[in-house]
Amino acid sequence: MSKELLFCEEMYFRHHYKVKCNLQQEIKINISAIGLQKVYKPSAWIKCLAENLLGKINTFMTFQRILLKNKVIHSVDYKRVTKRNSYTVKYVRHSKTYFGFIKYFLKCSMKCLLPGSCTKKCPCKIANFIAILDEFQVVNDDPLLQLPMYNLPHLIPVLKKTNSQQCCYVSDIKELCFFIDSKNHDFVMVFPNTIESD
Numbered sequence: 001m002s003k004e005l006l007f008c009e010e011m012y013f014r015h016h017y018k019v020k021c022n023l024q025q026e027i028k029i030n031i032s033a034i035g036l037q038k039v040y041k042p043s044a045w046i047k048c049l050a051e052n053l054l055g056k057i058n059t060f061m062t063f064q065r066i067l068l069k070n071k072v073i074h075s076v077d078y079k080r081v082t083k084r085n086s087y088t089v090k091y092v093r094h095s096k097t098y099f100g101f102i103k104y105f106l107k108c109s110m111k112c113l114l115p116g117s118c119t120k121k122c123p124c125k126i127a128n129f130i131a132i133l134d135e136f137q138v139v140n141d142d143p144l145l146q147l148p149m150y151n152l153p154h155l156i157p158v159l160k161k162t163n164s165q166q167c168c169y170v171s172d173i174k175e176l177c178f179f180i181d182s183k184n185h186d187f188v189m190v191f192p193n194t195i196e197s198d
């Protein structure tokens with residue numbers, strides 16, 4: 001990673017680093033849910049979306065922030081934040097890379113497979129953490145993008161779609177990105193240093 005990019009990243013994300021929070025629940029190494037978790041009643045559509053990913057869900061809790069490698073990632077629903085650069089992320093769904101805004105996070109407790117004779121390995125013993133996102137469409141075929149000023153590595157032209165809600169495992173959120181909206185195009189800027197981290 002170049003010094004310039006490193007400097008940009010430091011400037012953009014400095015205030016996201018090293019947040020201390022007492023309400024912290026580890027999801028995986030380097031990823032934690034932070035802040036209050038509240039009981040949540042999802043719409044039929046969100047329930048369906050989540051169950052398509054996870055299977056039958058018993059209860060939902062919602063929360064607004066995660067800590068990913070010492071950076072706080074917010075959700076759009078987190079009222080104290082208005083900066084799009086704290087909820088724009090790169091994530092993986094079905095082995096493909098996507099970009100989007102995080103709307104909110106859900107902690108899903110699964111339905112018991114064998115009520116009455118439940119075992120330690122039953123899915124009901126583990127909570128699954130997912131994010132509900134507004135997914136962008138990546139634009140590849142606009143002639144404007146052939147111009148040198150737009151032809152920059154790590155700058156990805158995107159369109160905000162309508163009805164584009166999706167979900168992914170919180171552990172499949174790869175990094176915080178920088179969102180840029182200009183007159184004709186929106187862009188996502190990706191910092192290359194964290195791409196290979198798994």
Ligand SMILES: [Zn+2]
Binds near residue numbers: 113115118122123
């Ligand atoms: Zn069970």
